[in-house]
Amino acid sequence: MLTMEKPAQTRDDLIDALLLKAEVDAFNARYCAALDSQRLADWAALFTEDAFYTIISRENHDRGLPVGLIYCENGGMIRDRAFALEKTAMFAPRYLRHMVSNLSVREAADGSFTANADYVVFQVLFDRPAATIHQVGRYDDVFVRTPSGLRLKSRTCIYDSLLVDNALCIPV
Amino acid sequence: MAWQRVAALESLRDSGVVGVELEATPIALYRFGAEVFATHGICTHALAFLKDGWVEDGTIECPLHQGVFDIRTGRALCAPLTRDLATYAVKVEGGDVYVDLEISGIHPNSAAECPAAGAHSEGASAALPLVIIGAGQAAAAAIRAARAAGFAAPIHLVGEERHAPYERPPLSKAALAEGFDAASCMRLSPADAQALGVTLHLGVRATAIDPVARTVTLSDGAALAYGALLLATGGRARRLTAPGGDLPGVHYLRTLEDAQAIAMALKGAGRVAVIGGGFIGLELASAAVARGAEVVLLEREPELMARLLPAPLGAVFRQVAERAGVSIRRDTAVTGITQEAAHLTIATSAGPVMADVVLVGVGLEPETALAEAAGCAVDGGIVVDGEARTSVEGIWAAGDCALHATPLRGRARRLESWQNAEEQGAAAGRSIAGVAGAAEAKAPWFWSDQFGFNIQMLGITAPDDAVVVSGPDAAAGAVYRTLDPQSGRVTAVLAVDDPAAIRAARAELDAEAPFDGAAHDARPVTLDAACDDENSDAISEDDDMSADPAAQFAKTYAWPKDGLSIIPDWVYTDETIYQREVERIFHGRTWNFVALECEVENPGDFIRSNVGPTPVVVSRAEDGTIHVFENRCAHRAAEFCRELSGTAKEFVCPYHQWSYDLKGNLVGVPFRRGVDGKGGMPKDFKPAEHGLRQLKVETHRGVVFASYAEDMEPLADYLGPEVMHEFETTFDGRKPKLLGHYRHSLPGNWKLYHENLKDPYHATLLHTFLVTFGLLVAGNKSLMLADPSGRHGVMASAKSEAGNVDEDKKKEMRAYKEGMSLEEPRFMNFIDEFDSPWSVTMATIWPNLIVQREMNTLGIRHIIPNGPNEFVMKWTMFGFEGDDEEMTRHRLRQGNLMGPAGFLGLEDNEAIKFVQDGMLRVTDGEHLVKLDPETEAGTADTLISEAAIRAMYKHWRDVMGIA
Structure with a gap:
């Protein structure tokens, strides 16, 4: 993907690109921290009101099939998801670590920009010695700038690990 | 136009094919007498050289998948070929062959007859050599006897092992102890061989016999002409068919190297398991005991030596072994072996057995393939007469691979013994x-x-001979006689440390008169008497039960006395139970979901699926029919189809390129005819008999079912009217449209998923979400239906509004939480698209399908068990043709309820895991399913009921044979 990016023409362009990438990196760190500490309301607040969020298998994605593990069409549904998981859902306690890497960012003319990054989610159950790799995949994102900082207008989590280990309890 | 010389006519074999290259184009040349034809050298189907193919009746058969081309026209004559082969003009001038690549080879006079294959060379002279295949004891005996009788022609001895002939009896005895010298068991040393004029071909295999030309082809490419051929091919140690039979640490015994490996393994082995309680198994156990190991011996039959001896004699061997400290487990079938670090775990029908070393002695498989291919009569062994002649002129057979010349006790038998190898050889x-x-x-x-x-x-x-004993029992000096139950004559004598009794026995066996017991002070031995040992009570009780494996199963898996309201944990955790479920349920008389028809819309479309744990392929053939066959190559069992879905013209196993059509029929076997007449499949190999295992298929309303039962009843009869009605309410005639899949693995027993959906009790208690938003409450109109067989069910409820929950009911529902509301209320909308009083139904269709109709989110849940403690759930979410975009989005939004991350789904997954964890951490536990005692088993009109679970287990116990 890198070779497809518009090459930075000048030193200023390059610095702008690096600053933007650093900004998205910082956003993703915040995003992961909210999930890993299971502050799901904080996580939901990182999306715009018209945001789209889904976790879809690479199998479905590649075949153009829309079914996702989680499918949210707007900020309300994302908050419903956060609320339901925090207040109603029963699952064994666990720790998670979200890792994000290989970020690439492309800016669009209207000020929004798209980004891609790979992610890994580790899961620790309290009665097992090892952290397991719970999901491996790729974020396909659209960001916008708002007065309160970057927000996700769309995040599609395309996961490679097709066979989910039992249940997916926390978003990715 | 350019004629180019490609070969000398002389270099082309008549009725044969050779490959040449011309301007980087591979060419195949075919000669029929004075005429030569040329085609492109590579098959049009797959990358295979036609020079390796098979010429017959003017056609060339590709070596890879048996596609056939007409040599003169290049026309593709059969599947899997779809394109003709290029042909080139050929002329023969002055003994040279010329080809022109620019001119097609199709001749106007191409009707010329294709000559038949050349005549075989005739006969063999008496001065031609003796060739012996198999360098064991029978071969050695034959060589010595032949030379002693004046046989003067050369002798060639072909042996797969690198050793000159040696005796095998010491391999299970002295060879396993310290200080064994292999030279002591030599039967024909290399020096002897030289002295006797024997040429040794060791480490070489005979690959083919031409009984007409009288030649033997060897694996090193040599060919030996023979006047006489002796097959002394012996046999192979029978392998365990259970998985893990080839792990390191699992040993078989046939060769000197095997014995050396076992001797090494026994050094310092703490715990040794011997599989098989015959002569070899017992000798291996004896050797292991002598090395100080703790030994357990596993025998599948109710008694040791069951193939050879009456049960009371088998019991004698058992007592001898048990007294030496061997722990013997009878009626114990090995189902698999697994390895962890240096330890092996043997899974058996009677629980796991741990060992450092596993020694297998489960018999010998005679090596008769060459004999069969040469046309010799074979009937469990090579048929021979008293002079060891086979049914084919010029071929003799002797030793473990051959039958005894005359029936013994009314049966043609092989005798795997030292004596027989010597005498027959x-x-x-x-x-x-x-x-x-x-x-x-x-x-x-x-x-x-x-x-x-x-x-x-x-x-x-x-086995049904009577047994009498003289002298002590199961001790030195004991002499046993077996008597024909009709005539009372002695049929065999078995003596413990008493060779004199055996010498005397020759006369007894020849005697016409019935055995005189009094004269020998003999007393009968019965099974009970044989077990009259220190632990007589325990052992005889065990014997009573173990006489019949079915009785042993019934004893191990006895249902609790409380009847239907208790379920023992082993129902969910036991490997033997699981194996029986696969055999009797998933591979038994059931219809199993495999696909939606829309997943294989067009001819050539396929998906991978499963019936029980067994991988299958669902494919649509050219004629539009749907086929389901095992995803397991008929050759070496490879799971050949690896893509989850796709479109194909055929299926080709990547390992050896065996190819199958879209119906699972075997089409091509590479090098089926060998190359240059060498190797290849047996002549009588019929591809039609080696297709993939094909299942019976029925489709209904766009849903595809498969069954292993060939005479399976129609789906409508299997479901019954009530369940069919619910099925047809969801699959209402609109064409299903695939929306996608979820796949997840659940660490629990597969039946727990059925129970979860036959257990409406949990819904109001576990699923806070459901209750909070008014989807289901204890007071909702509802039904838990069980079909008359008990195996299928439908859980149904009608939606009410949260506001309708009255105060009393709220108190009863722990899960109820007030003050919750959805920001996106559309998510819970129910669009009434079905002709049904129910807004939610879950149909559990035995054994592997759940049809989910959760308001408007529709899904198939497909259960794929993977052992007793795990299963995979594959979800196939669908809508219908004709759904507009908003309807599709509505189904997707509502999909948040279900699946591995669904508000309800994730809780069920976790609950099932908790249940399995709970069972695995205690022993001999059991479950309570007592709710709603008014309905013993069957349909309940309250959600607070477990009657449908009880109905399912009534059916399950019937099928499983658990009383």
């Missing part, structure tokens, strides 16, 4: 040398050294 040697006359008939004689005793047996006994 010698008879063959004399006969080949031209000395007529059968060997003197001697009673079969066996011996065994085990646990410090020398045990010899003369004669042939049968």
Whole structure:
């Protein structure tokens, strides 16, 4: 993907690109921290009101099939998801670590920009010695700038690990 | 136009094919007498050189998948070919062959007859050599006897092992102890061989026999002409068919190297498991005990030596072994072996057995393939006469691979013994040398050294012979006689440390009169008497039960006395139960979901699926029919189809390129005819008999079911009217449209998922979400239906509004939480699209399908068990053709309820895991399913009921044979 990016023409362009990438990196760190500490309301607040969020298998994605593990069409549904998981859902306690890497960012003319990054989610159950790799995949994102900082207008989590280990309890 | 010389006519074999290259184009040249044809050298189907193919009747058959082309026209004559082959003009001038690549080879006079294959060379002279295949003891005996009888022609001895002939009996005895010298068991040393004029071909295999031309082809490419051929091919140690039979640490015994490996393995082995309680198994156990190991011996039959001896005699061997400290488990079938670090775990029908080393002695498989291919009569062994002649002129057979010349006790038998190898081998040697006359008939004689005793047996006994004993029982000096139950004559004598009794026995076996028990102070031995040992009570009780494996199963898996309201944990955790479920349920008389028709919309479309744990492929053939077959190559069992879905013209196993059509029929076997007449499949190999295992298929309303039962009843009869009605309410005639899949693995027993959906009790208690938003409350109109067989069910409820929950009911529902509301209320909308009083139904269709109609989110849940403690759930979410975009989005939004991350789904997954965890951490536990005692088992009109679970287990116990 890198070779497809518009090459930075000048030193200023390059610095702008690096600053933007650093900004998205910082956003993703915040995003992961909210999930890993299971502050799901904080996580939901990182999306715009018209945001789209889904976790879809690479199998479905590649075949153009829309079914996702989680499918949210707007900020309300994302908050419903956060609320339901925090207040109603029963699952064994666990720790998670979200890792994000290989970020690439492309800016669009209207000020929004798209980004891609790979992610890994580790899961620790309290009665097992090892952290397991719970999901491996790729974020396909659209960001916008708002007065309160970057927000996700769309995040599609395309996961490679097709066979989910039992249940997916926390978003990715 | 350019004629180019490609070959000398002389270099082309008549009716054969050779490959040449011209301007980087591979060319195949075919000669028929004076005429030569040329085609492109590569098959149009797959990358295969036609020079390796098979020429017949003017056609060339590709070596890879048996596509056939007409040599003259290049026309593709059969599947899997779809394109014709290029042909080129050929001329022969002055003994040279010329080809022009620019001119097609199609001749106007191409009707010329294709000559038949050349005549075979005739006959073999007496001065031609003796070739012996198999360098064991029978071969050695034959060589010595032939030379002794004046046989003067050369002798060639072909042996797969690198050793000159040696005796095998020591391999399970002295060879396993310290300080064994292999030279001590030599039967024909290389020096002897030289002296006797024998050329040794060791480490070489005979690959083919041409009985007409009288030649033997060897694996090193050599060909030996013979006047006489002796097959002394012996056999192979029978392998375990259970998985893990080839792990390191699992040993078989046939060769000197095997014995050396076992001797090494026994050094310092703490715990040894021996599989098989015959002579070899017991000798291996004896050797292991002598090395200080703790030994357990596993026997599948109710008694040791069951193939050879009456049960009371088998019990004698057992007592001897048990006294030496061997722990013997009978009625114990091995179902698999697994390895962790240096430890092996043997899964058996009676629970796991741990060992450092596993020694297998489960019999010998005679090596008769060459004999069969040469046309010799074979009937469990090579059929021979008293001079060891087979049914084919010029071929003799002797030793473990051959039958005894005459039936023994009414049955054609092979005798796997030292004596038989010697005598039959010698008879063959004399006969080949031209000395007529059968060997003197001697009673079969066996011996065994085990646990410090020398045990010899003369004669042939049968399982229902009576047994008498003289002298002590199961101790030195014991002499057992087996008696024909009709005539009372002695059929065999077995003596413990008493060779004199065996010498005397020859006369007894010849006697016409019934055995005089009083004269020998003999008393009967019955099974009970044989077990009259220190632990007589325990053992005899065990014997009563173990006489019949079915009884043993019934004893191990006895349902609790409380009847239907208790379910023991082993129902969910036991490997034997699981194996029986696969056999009797998933592979039994059931219809199993495999796909939606829309997943294989067009001819050639396929998906991978499963019936029970077994991988299958669902495919649509050219004629539009749907086929389901095992995803397991008929050749070496490879799971050949790896893509989850796709479109194909055929299926080709990548390992050896066996190819199958879209219906699962075997189409192509690479090099089926061998190359240059060498190798390849047996002549009588019929592809039609080696297709993929094909299942019976029925489709209904766009849903595809498969069954292993060939005479399976129609789906409508299997479901019954009530369940069919619910099925047809969801699949209402609109064409299903695929929306996608979820796949997840659940660490629980597969039946727990059925129970979860036959357990409406949990819904109001576990699923806070459901209750909070008014989807389901205890007071909702609802039904838990069980079909009359008990196996299928439908859980149904009608939606009410949260506001309708009255105060009393709220208190009862722990899960209820007030003050919650959805920001996106559309998510819970129910669009009434079905002709049904129910807004939610879950149909559990035995054994692997759940049809989910959760308001408007529709899904198939497909259960794929993977052992007792795990299963995979594959979800196939669908809508219908004709859904507009908003309807599709509505189904997707509502999909948040279900699946691995669904508000309800994730909780069920976790609950099932909790249940399995709970069972695995106690022993002998059981579950309570007592709710709603008014309905013993069957349909309940309250959600607070477990009657449908009880109905399911009534059915399950019937099918599983658990009383």
